[in-house]
Amino acid sequence: MARRLINCVVNGDETDFLCEDGDSLLDSLRNEVGLTGVKEGCGTGDCGACSVLLNGRVTCSCLVFSPEADGATITTVEGLADGDHLHPLQECFLEGAALQCGICTPGFLVAAKALLDANPNPTESEVRYGLAGNLCRCTGYDKIVRAVLEAAAQMREANV
Amino acid sequence: MVRVFFSAGLRNLTGGAANIEVEAGTVKRLLAELDARYPGMAERLSEGTAVAINGEIINDALYEPIPDGAEVHFLEALKGG
Amino acid sequence: MTIADDPATTLPGYKWVGTRPIRPDGFDKVTGRARFGADLTLAGMLEGAVLRSPHAHARIVSIDTTKALALPGVKAIVTGADFPEPAGNPTDQDMCRNAMAREKVLYEGHVVAAVAATSKRIARKALDAIEVQYEVLPHVMTVDEAMAPGAVLLHDGMITKGMDPAPTEPSNVASRVVYQRGELDKGFADADVIVERTFTTKPVHQGYIEPHAAVADTTPDGRSTVWCSSQGHFAMRAYSAKVLGWDPSRLKVIPAEIGGGFGGKTTIYLEPLAVRLSQKAGRPVRMVMDRDEVFMATGPASASKVTIKMGANKAGEITAAELWMAYEAGAYPGSAIGAGSMTALAPYNIPHFIIEGFDVVVNKPRVYSYRAPGAPQSAFAVESVVDELAHKLGIDPIDFRLQNAVEEGMQAPYGPKYQKIGFKETLEAIKHHPHYSAPLGPNQGRGVAAGFWFNAGMNSSAVVHINEDGNATVVTGSPDIGGSRASMALMAAEELGIDYNRVRPVVADTEQVGFNDVTGGSRVTLATGAAVVDACRKVIADLRARAAKTWDVPVEQVEWVDGQAQHVDGSQPPLSLAAIAKGWARTGGPISAAATLNARGVGAGFSTQLVDVEVDPETGHTSVVRYTTAQDAGRAIHPSYVEGQLQGGVVQGIGWALNEEYIYNADGKMDNPSFLDYRIPVASDLPMIDAVIVEVPNPGHPYGVRGVGEVGIVPPLAAVANAVAAATHRRFTDLPLSPPRVLDGILNGTEES
Numbered sequence: 001m002a003r004r005l006i007n008c009v010v011n012g013d014e015t016d017f018l019c020e021d022g023d024s025l026l027d028s029l030r031n032e033v034g035l036t037g038v039k040e041g042c043g044t045g046d047c048g049a050c051s052v053l054l055n056g057r058v059t060c061s062c063l064v065f066s067p068e069a070d071g072a073t074i075t076t077v078e079g080l081a082d083g084d085h086l087h088p089l090q091e092c093f094l095e096g097a098a099l100q101c102g103i104c105t106p107g108f109l110v111a112a113k114a115l116l117d118a119n120p121n122p123t124e125s126e127v128r129y130g131l132a133g134n135l136c137r138c139t140g141y142d143k144i145v146r147a148v149l150e151a152a153a154q155m156r157e158a159n160v
Numbered sequence: 161m162v163r164v165f166f167s168a169g170l171r172n173l174t175g176g177a178a179n180i181e182v183e184a185g186t187v188k189r190l191l192a193e194l195d196a197r198y199p200g201m202a203e204r205l206s207e208g209t210a211v212a213i214n215g216e217i218i219n220d221a222l223y224e225p226i227p228d229g230a231e232v233h234f235l236e237a238l239k240g241g
Numbered sequence: 242m243t244i245a246d247d248p249a250t251t252l253p254g255y256k257w258v259g260t261r262p263i264r265p266d267g268f269d270k271v272t273g274r275a276r277f278g279a280d281l282t283l284a285g286m287l288e289g290a291v292l293r294s295p296h297a298h299a300r301i302v303s304i305d306t307t308k309a310l311a312l313p314g315v316k317a318i319v320t321g322a323d324f325p326e327p328a329g330n331p332t333d334q335d336m337c338r339n340a341m342a343r344e345k346v347l348y349e350g351h352v353v354a355a356v357a358a359t360s361k362r363i364a365r366k367a368l369d370a371i372e373v374q375y376e377v378l379p380h381v382m383t384v385d386e387a388m389a390p391g392a393v394l395l396h397d398g399m400i401t402k403g404m405d406p407a408p409t410e411p412s413n414v415a416s417r418v419v420y421q422r423g424e425l426d427k428g429f430a431d432a433d434v435i436v437e438r439t440f441t442t443k444p445v446h447q448g449y450i451e452p453h454a455a456v457a458d459t460t461p462d463g464r465s466t467v468w469c470s471s472q473g474h475f476a477m478r479a480y481s482a483k484v485l486g487w488d489p490s491r492l493k494v495i496p497a498e499i500g501g502g503f504g505g506k507t508t509i510y511l512e513p514l515a516v517r518l519s520q521k522a523g524r525p526v527r528m529v530m531d532r533d534e535v536f537m538a539t540g541p542a543s544a545s546k547v548t549i550k551m552g553a554n555k556a557g558e559i560t561a562a563e564l565w566m567a568y569e570a571g572a573y574p575g576s577a578i579g580a581g582s583m584t585a586l587a588p589y590n591i592p593h594f595i596i597e598g599f600d601v602v603v604n605k606p607r608v609y610s611y612r613a614p615g616a617p618q619s620a621f622a623v624e625s626v627v628d629e630l631a632h633k634l635g636i637d638p639i640d641f642r643l644q645n646a647v648e649e650g651m652q653a654p655y656g657p658k659y660q661k662i663g664f665k666e667t668l669e670a671i672k673h674h675p676h677y678s679a680p681l682g683p684n685q686g687r688g689v690a691a692g693f694w695f696n697a698g699m700n701s702s703a704v705v706h707i708n709e710d711g712n713a714t715v716v717t718g719s720p721d722i723g724g725s726r727a728s729m730a731l732m733a734a735e736e737l738g739i740d741y742n743r744v745r746p747v748v749a750d751t752e753q754v755g756f757n758d759v760t761g762g763s764r765v766t767l768a769t770g771a772a773v774v775d776a777c778r779k780v781i782a783d784l785r786a787r788a789a790k791t792w793d794v795p796v797e798q799v800e801w802v803d804g805q806a807q808h809v810d811g812s813q814p815p816l817s818l819a820a821i822a823k824g825w826a827r828t829g830g831p832i833s834a835a836a837t838l839n840a841r842g843v844g845a846g847f848s849t850q851l852v853d854v855e856v857d858p859e860t861g862h863t864s865v866v867r868y869t870t871a872q873d874a875g876r877a878i879h880p881s882y883v884e885g886q887l888q889g890g891v892v893q894g895i896g897w898a899l900n901e902e903y904i905y906n907a908d909g910k911m912d913n914p915s916f917l918d919y920r921i922p923v924a925s926d927l928p929m930i931d932a933v934i935v936e937v938p939n940p941g942h943p944y945g946v947r948g949v950g951e952v953g954i955v956p957p958l959a960a961v962a963n964a965v966a967a968a969t970h971r972r973f974t975d976l977p978l979s980p981p982r983v984l985d986g987i988l989n990g991t992e993e994s
Contacts, residue, residue, distance in 0.1 A: 020362075022362075030280075031282070035273065036273070036276065036277075036279075036280040037272070037273015037274070038273070039277070039450075039451070039500070040279065040452070040529075041450040041451065041452070041500075041532070041916075042532040042915065042916050043531060043532060044532065044915055044916070044917065046532075046915060046916035046917045047450055047532075047916050049450055076273065077271075077272065077273040078272065078273040080272075081272055086268075086271065086272075090271040090272065093267075093271050094263045094264070094267045094268070094271055095263065096881070097261070097264070097724065097879075097881035097882055097884075097885055099267070099270055099271070100501075100722065100723035100724060100882070100885050100886075100889065101449070101450075101451070101498075101499060101500050101501045101502075101722050101723065102266075102270030102271075102275055102498065102500070103277055103449075103450045103451040103498075103500025103501060104450050104500075105270050105271055106273050109271060124929075125925075127924070128924040128925040128927070129924075129925045131923075131924045131925075132923045132924055132925040133923075134923075134924075135450055135916060135921060135923065136450070136924075137447075137448045137449055137450055137501050137503070137889070137893070137921060138501055138722075138723060138885065138889045139885055139888060139889055139892075140885075140888035140889045140891055140892030140893075140922075140927065140930050141892070141922075141923075141924040141927055142884075142888045142927075142929050142930045142932075143881070143884070143885060143888070144924070145924060145929070146929075165656055167419070167420060167655075167656060168419040168420060168421045168595075169403050169417075169418055169419050172405035212656060212657035214657075214658070215657045215658040215659060215660045216657075216660065216841065216842070216843070216941070217657065217695065217843060218841065219698070219699065219839070220839055231657065231658065233655075233656035233657045234656075235583070235655060235656060235657075236418065236579040236580075236583070238579065238580050238583075238695055238697065238762070239504075239507075239577065239580070239610050239614055239761070239762070240504065240610060240613075240614070240695075240696075240697045240759075240761040240762020240763060240764060240948075240951060241447075241503055241504025241505075241507075241610040241611050241612040241613060241614050241761055241762070241950075241951055
């Protein structure tokens with residue numbers, strides 16, 4: 001089958017890759033672009049481990065066909081830090097022990113970034129509903145929710 | 161002397177005895193002693209069995225010393241998650 | 242001398258133990274660098290896929306792979322014929338047959354064949370082209386069906402173990418266990434109140450977010466390197482070798498980061514298939530399960546049926562208990578019925594009881610360990626009835642438990658006497674927590690439950706290297722699931738007297754460190770931690786000798802204090818670890834020490850939990866509105882990750898109580914093998930989980946550690962059910978407490994006072 005060339009911007013860089021029409025963006029990011037920080041937990045859009053920002057919206061990359069990403073701007077967990085300067089969410093996840101095994105962490109960080117981009121001052125309930133598309137089986141979510149609230153507070157303070 | 165306790169599942173081999181006193185300084189010697197009294201006991205206890213000596217559960221306890229006066233129980237070996 | 246005998250074990254004040262630094266592997270895990278099982282790509286690597294049984298029970302008549310092999314891009318296919326006849330003890334043989342079916346398939350999802358091809362798409366196409374002829378057999382799906390007279394048998398000739406006399410006819414009951422004390426009739430005669438009920442639970446899955454994954458590269462010299470995510474790469478090596486008929490040392494297993502396990506990743510599924518495919522194809526092979534494969538073909542926790550009768554007198558003493566328990570083992574014997582029976586009454590001192598348990602095979606995936614395996618199911622029954630007895634006697638449920646609680650020196654129901662334990666301390670912690678006296682709103686109810694777990698020791702190895710800059714590398718073979726690198730580094734920093742950030746913990750492969758048992762049984766901080774401590778102490782002995790040589794004094798005159806060698810009378814300027822490291826060439830070469838042990842001194846764990854729920858009377862939907870858990874950790878090395886274990890166990894238990902279940906149709910096929918339909922708790926389902934760490938130090942460990950990973954999942958099933966009972970005035974005995982079931986109870990159940 002003829003493969004299709006896709007051009008997009010991934011984590012700020014012009015990127016191209018080849019795909020078949022039926023390939024998922026998740027598989028292309030992992031296997032063609034080499035961004036294995038994007039995780040597969042289910043392949044059916046239920047767990048959120050493969051979350052990326054697609055044109056600014058949090059999206060399960062397993063539910064996107066790769067050709068749909070042509071011309072898109074994509075952010076993955078690998079693009080959250082600014083050089084060697086971690087994003088406040090990453091800092092707060094580390095400080096707050098908001099990860100145990102770490103497989104869901106990339107998806108949570110991306111989803112939390114989208115949440116805070118849209119709502120810099122969320123309530124606990126808004127964080128819980130904002131992250132309800134991401135499954136974590138280790139933490140019981142307590143420390144994740146606290147880390148996101150703490151990051152939100154730090155980011156607001158930094159922007160004052 | 162050490163006191164050995166038998167769980168309900170082992171008592172068919174001991175003629176119903178729930179516990180007995182035995183002279184044995186190690187688990188290995190204890191097993192030999194029990195097998196002499198209750199033929200088949202050593203084989204029964206050879207696989208998947210842990211030993212509790214004075215309350216401490218020990219896997220792979222064959223050569224474990226048993227202090228005088230100790231209480232010894234045989235338990236099913238366990239798996240964790 | 243064991244470590245616990247060492248006088249240095251009771252250090253007065255800790256500098257690092259009990260602090261909350263950032264975990265060493267954290268940076269890799271928040272930036273996407275950490276490499277999990279599916280993240281490895283090798284040059285020329287093929288992709289594997291597995292053909293699984295579509296039937297719950299069938300005889301394999303024939304397998305024809307001709308057409309599949311002819312497809313372009315298909316490089317190898319394996320079936321049962323590619324593996325040696327299962328050998329070893331019965332459990333090993335079952336494991337071999339579970340990894341690859343031979344004569345029969347015993348559940349939907351049982352492996353029939355596996356393919357390696359140049360792409361996953363081609364591999365899947367090849368699966369469709371493999372022709373398998375089955376003779377479909379009737380299936381049994383529950384303990385009731387499987388134990389019924391005349392039930393279809395999964396295994397011809399399986400005679401129940403533990404029966405006296407032994408049965409003459411085969412059945413689906415693999416074994417029977419019995420624990421008993423006293424005279425049951427007398428105990429019930431002494432009771433003023435007796436409650437008798439039957440409780441059931443469904444199969445539930447560990448639900449780790451990372452599906453099983455393995456990459457194997459088998460070379461022409463007959464050796465193979467396997468990268469996989471597991472709870473123990475030494476176990477993966479040993480089990481894979483059994484399936485392959487190899488010596489374990491032909492395999493090198495490299496631990497990938499593991500994306501959750503909870504007991505479910507302590508055995509093999511894909512690994513031996515990948516090795517054999519790679520051997521046939523002469524190329525590396527990667528195999529990754531889809532989520533539906535994880536549900537259908539990896540070990541969930543047993544479904545259970547428990548009938549319990551328990552009596553207590555007006556003074557509040559439990560006088561007698563009688564339990565009949567049957568656990569589903571799945572396709573092969575080996576449910577945790579033993580542990581379920583032993584833990585069932587473990588929190589209480591009961592003079593008269595009998596516990597009879599049965600391990601029953603059914604046409605479902607072979608169950609595997611799930612966090613305190615076997616304990617949550619029996620605790621659900623026991624703690625529900627304890628709650629009801631307290632209620633009927635008009636006694637506060639915590640006071641009732643306190644009155645009957647076990648303590649040091651009492652005999653456990655499974656035999657030995659308890660050593661130092663902290664059950665009462667957890668009960669008191671909940672009793673005095675502000676949550677316990679907080680007001681409840683409308684349609685809300687409050688539940689309490691307790692739980693016990695043994696914890697484990699087992700085998701560990703560790704090596705500590707001092708680097709030329711005075712930093713330390715701590716090498717173990719225990720995969721880090723929930724922050725154990727941090728606790729290893731904290732204990733090493735404490736021992737060596739150096740900064741936590743100068744210790745680098747490493748999880749090494751099967752050729753780089755001695756044997757380690759799995760990360761399971763809540764054992765790593767205790768056992769691998771003890772090996773690390775032991776190795777550090779050997780290093781310190783060496784460091785003192787080096788300082789003595791430097792100063793030309795007897796070694797007895799050198800002490801190790803705060804990370805430096807000091808002369809007892811202060812006659813020499815102290816030598817720091819870095820200074821000794823710098824001069825090692827002149828004092829005897831590099832500094833390094835290894836320690837191995839089969840750990841002793843395991844300390845049992847108890848947890849008491851408190852939950853408020855709100856039940857919507859219109860829909861039967863239950864919301865958890867407040868949750869507090871108190872657990873004896875012995876001592877928390879890194880309190881944040883101890884809290885994390887407590888919180889995580891609770892939430893898995895809430896899922897078990899409220900939502901999670903395997904649903905099978907009439908054909909014995911799973912109807913809900915996805916996270917959409919098998920619903921684990923999400924953030925919006927939950928409140929914060931208040932984790933109270935109780936510390937009753939374990940005298941058997943240098944720092945007082947008890948395992949913390951498992952017991953937290955034992956109480957939630959009953960705690961939630963007790964809270965729902967309080968909110969609805971109806972007793973629910975069948976999990977999960979999904980909205981239809983609760984609504985049915987509200988509409989049609991019997992109201993209780």
